[in-house]
Amino acid sequence: MKKKLWFLLVLMFSLTLLLAACSDDSSSSDGGNDNNGNSNNEGQSDNGGDNNDGEASGPQEGGTIVYALDSEPKGLFNINFYGDAVDAQVIEFFDDSLIQYDENLKPQPNVAEWATEDNKVYTFTFQEGVKWHNGEELTVNDWVFALETIAHPDYDGPRWANVKNIEGAQAFQDGEADSISGLNVVSDYEIEVTFDQARVNNLENLWTYAMSQKEFEGVEVADMSASDQVRVNPVGIGPFKVTKIVPGESVQFEAFEDYWQGAPHLDGVVLKVIDPSLVIGELQNSQLDMTEFHPSSFDEISAMDNVEVLRAPGVSYYYIGFRLGNYDSDAGKATMDYEKYQNVELRKAMAHAINRQEWVDEFFFGLGAPINRPVPSAHWISADDADLENHFEYDPELAKQILDDAGYVDTNDDGWREDPNGEEFSVKFSHYATNNPTFETRAKTITQYWEDIGLKAELEMTDANLYYDLLEEGDEGMETFFGGWSTGADPDPTALWQSDALWNFPRWVDEKNDQLMADALDMDIVGTDQDKRKEIYVEWQQNINEQIPMIPIAELEEVLAVSDRLQGVELDLSGKNSPHEWWVKQD
């Protein structure tokens, strides 16, 4: 017996050793982090002396703030490689764009200014003396490096679309040229960018982020997204530099004293992944200075004394699409041959049946508003409601009237309306499903609105990963469907609503629509006149509003909770202001 027990102990012991060896990896990296931690502490104590000089009225220096991320970042901490919204929240703190956008999403100079006469050749002039976190100076070569990395055949990020219009980019990607011919470096601070053709929106679509050439020296493009330069020690030109990254959990920053717009007021920033379940408690206990949050927490958070909620118009909108046709993905052509929802009166009635205000209040807690066009109201191209024919106000009686007139009446007394031919009529509505149980509720509510005007409606919840694939394929089950899009700096909606566009999910084919979108990009018509461009887009919105290939449902507001000690934060359509302007009120 004794001998056997001994064997057991050995066995168990060796197991523990094995396990211990595995966990050793994490502890060995502790040492390195410790060093960082120490230097960080020193930096804080250095600045501590300055605090007393701060005046009560103006920004005070010093202090570290805590910012909550609601889910774990993927760890691609370089703007040229990231693809995830949480990663973007991290990158914002340590990198800047060469140009920026104002509260109406119009481009403004930032690190660089630009000039162009024909919208084909642009001259960019960089500020001098802008420093990377590694001490190097930012030059136009860093931008060329970024663009050539993205155009490299081995590049695995999603930004090629923002580079391909530069003259010679395609040739570079195909390996026919050693450099992109459209990039002409004049000096360290000046560069001429030539596009393959003049476009109204060349600037908005251009990739305007640099990438430190020095930092990535010797790293093959194929290895970059996995490299330490991206994941462990990322550098940027932004107001804060990364001091420590715990993958999936936190990122620590300290002030970058050489920041080109002046040293930040704050000493540092800590980004923590905090589960949404804890955010409210952390805010209440003043453990947290800033966070985005789910609309469902809005009431609770805005009731707190020590927290201010900033609100700003958002760039995204939701819609319900009607399937009108089919898509031939090989030929890339759509034909509008799906009969069921062809009748515009039917679509109009279904729009009037929905109480959008009630729906937005219930499911977005008032942080949104119904819209009548596929453009958020704050965008500079957005059409005034007065210029739009349909306002889709909630009016079930009107909806019923329209249906009656269009021939959708209950002929067999089963309580549901039949189609004008007397056939049974049932609306299928699809919504994507995730773990969020409110999705089912809000989708169900839409079908109930339709049932209330006598249209039989079925709901199908489809797995979110599958949802857009099914829409692309034009799956039979997707008849009416919920969807959302966001509008970027460039308002051109071609990729979403042009007749043959892959993402024109209703498969709505309309010549006027295509013509207007083409006109808005046509140099001969628009030139560099932005007002003219807006005029065309207003006309485009009017057309879509009359034809109703989809019911615009709502636009959402962006919200940000900020603790009362944190000052100087602003939020608008383009996002937060630069964090170097933030400061902490000290007692």
Add this chain to the structure above:
Amino acid sequence: MLKYSLRRILGMIPMLFLISIVVFSLAKLMPGDALGGEIDPLNTDPEYIEEMREKLGYNDPIVVQYFDWVTGFVQGDFGQSVKYKMDVSDLILEKLPNTIFLGMMSLLITYVLALIMGIYAGRKPYTVGDHLIGGLNYLGLAIPSFVAAIFAIYFFSFQLNWFPSNGSVDIMVQEGTLDYWLSRLHHVILPAIVLGALSTASYTQFLRNDIIDNSRRDFVRTARAKGTSRSKIYNVHILRNSIIPLVTFLGFDIVSIIGGAVITETIFTYPGIGQLFVNSVSSRDYSVVMAITMMFSCLVLVGNLIADILYGIVDPRIRLD
């Protein structure tokens, strides 16, 4: 013994091969892929998605894809995570320590609690304490771990504020310090107890019954007749005999911790392998799903092997071959 183990390990190879085929086919049959869920006009364009699908080999013939995967897998290359854009092995290594820590703590808590309760109940059977422990055990066996987890979070995290309800460590503490480890411990206790509840209950039960059985045996009577003290009889003679069979459960524990970790980690948002797995299935990150499934399958095989071997050692009457 050695021969038997070797034979079992060799026997695992065709099994793993079969499992790999099943895992691979299942993953490939799953509808959608990681790229489909990320459609967003600000970030992606249709061309890029198509290009990535081509690059990732999603468009190759299925047999080619399988062959590529298996050859890579055998060489320790589990492929790339589409979602995280990093090697799956690195991703797993990043989360593994957390899961191992959780598993070890759970085992530790299980053994300590089971020993205390089992010994107490075994020494004083049919008393109030014994019945109390028996009742607790019933609950432990009956309450599904995820229901227990929800109730535990509600009472101990939200109402009483004793334990944090999520995460593996408080981010503000410095890594490597005592506070850091205390914080980790603080975070792991609740999920570990929940994870170990089932085993704790069955061990306690087992130990109690075994101690009662043993206390009626001849050798105890002999010892008592020789005047050995009561506590010595219980602590030395009986306990030694009762604990040994308990050790054989170790193999099964590995298996049950694997299944439990998936649910427990998800509920406590504890950043381990289980949570990674659930997230990867939801986002269709195939390479991660396949690697973790294979890993779990291997562990189940190993766990069963350990169980059988330990069983053979403890009870020589069971012939292994």
Add this chain to the structure above:
Amino acid sequence: MNTEQASIKAPKRKNSSPWAIARRKFFHNKLAMISSVFLMTVIILSFLAPYITTVDISRVNIGETSLTPSSDHWLGTDQSGRDVFTRLLYGGRVSLTVGMSVTAIVVVFGTLIGSIAGYFGGFVDNILMRFTDFILNFPFLVFVIVLSSLLFGHVSGVWVLIAVISGLSWGGVARIVRSKILAEKENEYILAAESIGTSSAKIITRHLLPNVLSTIIVQATLLFATMIVAEAGLSYLGFGVPQEVPSWGNMLTSSRQPDVLQNKPWIWIPPGLAIVFTILSINFIGEGLKDALNPKSNR
């Protein structure tokens, strides 16, 4: 009461058949009896749900969301404005259906495989048991998750889940039945039956199975509990029955929202308790059956 009846009506010989003894033992087990009554009530209430309440369970009622329990809504309403009590009844129907169906399938299939393997032995046994091992070596949860997300949307949700869980859980029953049959078939009466040319099917069904029936019954009870848990757990994680179908697991899912977990316990506590008490009662019944069917026990 039972003994009284027995003494009046049944002759003594019949009274002491193993089944009668078992029945008497079971009826004397208070815990098991209370549990049986409770379980029957739950089952009846759940399956009569459509007759008990006339509320449309899927209708969303904006304006009545997240109400606390009151006389109108005994257990309050959930975030969709649906009555929690009504959903609890309907949820029980789904959860119990899944549990029962899976148990039935698993028991039938497992018994079939186990008895064939055990009776014929040799090559057949080898093949079947290898296959069983193969199934048993799958990490259950992991495979159910992958399988159900694979089938989701193609077939009506509840039946997918039943098929998937059943397909992966019959191994245990097969093993137990096989080992019992192995032991049983060495008995002389089986050898005798074989020698007079009784067909294999007849030997298995007439002679072997009745003798392992008690084991199977106990196993089935425990399985029933396990399967209810499996359904609930999977639905909770989002890999079980579709979201729009109310089941106890799906109702518990709402507790994944921090606001509900923390501030609206009436939404998730009822399904949580329903699961716990149902499992507890099934376990007590199982224990009772085990005692009752074990000739050595004399409780």
